[in-house]
Amino acid sequence: xxxxxxxxxxxxxxxxxLRRNNVTQFAYVPDAGHRILIDRSxxxxxxxxxxxxxxxxxxxxxxxxxxxxxxxxxxxQSSGTGxxxxxLSLIKGGRFPFLTLVSMRGDxxxxxxxxxxxxxAVQPVLExxxxxxxxxxxxxxxxxTVGAALTMVFQSGxxxxxxxxxxxxxxxxx
Amino acid sequence: MATDQDxxxxxxxxxxxxxxxxxxxxxxxxxxxxxxxVSGLAGTSRDVAALTGDGAHTYTMAGAMGGAxxxxxxxxxxxxxxxxxxxxxxxxxxxxxxxxxxxxxxxxPNLAIVCVNNGHYGETGYQKSHxxxxxxxxxxxxxxxxxxxxxIASQEEIAGGARLLREGNGTAFVVLRVTPTDPPAFKRxxxxxxxxxxxxxxxxxxx
Numbered sequence: 001x002x003x004x005x006x007x008x009x010x011x012x013x014x015x016x017x018l019r020r021n022n023v024t025q026f027a028y029v030p031d032a033g034h035r036i037l038i039d040r041s042x043x044x045x046x047x048x049x050x051x052x053x054x055x056x057x058x059x060x061x062x063x064x065x066x067x068x069x070x071x072x073x074x075x076x077q078s079s080g081t082g083x084x085x086x087x088l089s090l091i092k093g094g095r096f097p098f099l100t101l102v103s104m105r106g107d108x109x110x111x112x113x114x115x116x117x118x119x120x121a122v123q124p125v126l127e128x129x130x131x132x133x134x135x136x137x138x139x140x141x142x143x144x145t146v147g148a149a150l151t152m153v154f155q156s157g158x159x160x161x162x163x164x165x166x167x168x169x170x171x172x173x174x
Numbered sequence: 175m176a177t178d179q180d181x182x183x184x185x186x187x188x189x190x191x192x193x194x195x196x197x198x199x200x201x202x203x204x205x206x207x208x209x210x211x212v213s214g215l216a217g218t219s220r221d222v223a224a225l226t227g228d229g230a231h232t233y234t235m236a237g238a239m240g241g242a243x244x245x246x247x248x249x250x251x252x253x254x255x256x257x258x259x260x261x262x263x264x265x266x267x268x269x270x271x272x273x274x275x276x277x278x279x280x281x282x283p284n285l286a287i288v289c290v291n292n293g294h295y296g297e298t299g300y301q302k303s304h305x306x307x308x309x310x311x312x313x314x315x316x317x318x319x320x321x322x323x324x325x326i327a328s329q330e331e332i333a334g335g336a337r338l339l340r341e342g343n344g345t346a347f348v349v350l351r352v353t354p355t356d357p358p359a360f361k362r363x364x365x366x367x368x369x370x371x372x373x374x375x376x377x378x379x380x381x
Binding site (some may be wrong): 072 | 236242
């Protein structure tokens with residue numbers, strides 16, 4: 001996976017964008033695709049970096065953050081979306097703003113057959129629960145797309161997933 | 175062989191399940207206005223709605239089972255200036271015990287959790303839950319790393335539990351053992367979106 005080196009990594013630009021938009025709760029299950037964002041949140045004394053045992057915890061946590069007037073983001077791998085499904089009832093029924101960044105597996109160039117069933121189901125499953133999906137395939141699209149998502153979520157009160165595809169992240173080599 | 179089909183009153187209720195939730199929970203919580211309150215499924219939501227008059231400082235759930243404790247964590251992290259109380263049942267908590275590990279690691283000092291443990295799934299017909307069959311949620315919480323834990327099974331223990339909920343040295347976890355009897359009847363607002371707006375408006379004047 002090419003994460004870039006030094007200044008100008010899109011992951012750093014993405015973290016800075018989230019912070020400029022007052023995102024202060026970062027919930028995640030450890031994931032290679034989100035490593036830089038997770039590490040940046042752990043090193044940032046101004047935010048809460050919350051490691052989860054299962055992704056659905058993060059869905060509920062972000063609803064709680066909203067009740068208290070804070071903004072959060074759930075960082076997860078595509079397989080984690082399956083763990084969230086019923087908890088998204090809370091988001092849809094409560095019309096909570098909800099932002100998640102999904103690092104995709106089971107898609108473009110995937111070499112692990114176990115990843116395909118959930119990876120291919122991510123978008124239809126999220127959409128069935130009322131979550132709008134935006135796909136990102138190129139590094140220069142990351143910041144504009146997440147910027148659009150931030151407006152849709154925190155200004156318009158929508159639930160949005162930004163899917164960071166394997167075209168962007170590169171397929172894990174086996 | 176025992177089955178899960180024991181109705182209430184027909185199965186052997188362990189002798190330590192003697193408190194009535196209608197009396198014990200209000201006594202344990204005390205001044206409810208001291209907290210922002212998140213409640214789990216139907217039973218504890220009825221408890222909380224009856225106690226507070228369906229107050230705007232409460233978010234009472236009726237679905238998304240397993241989410242109550244983590245809503246409480248997100249709220250507690252967002253509002254370190256306020257005490258946050260989660261009131262949920264043994265069944266709701268058992269659906270996501272992993273949340274206790276996450277909560278223990280964060281150890282938000284303004285978060286307290288009360289598990290009203292009647293040992294049964296009251297909403298679906300009082301089938302026995304795991305806590306009637308040997309599972310100890312206080313030990314799970316303590317094993318997860320929550321330092322302030324307590325099980326309350328008698329009237330004399332309630333005052334100590336009430337103090338623990340307010341200590342604020344770290345996340346507190348209190349199991350309240352009660353008889354498998356109905357929570358108070360109370361007609362509350364069941365619209366999750368209206369309740370979100372109500373809560374936020376009361377807390378900071380904006381929906």
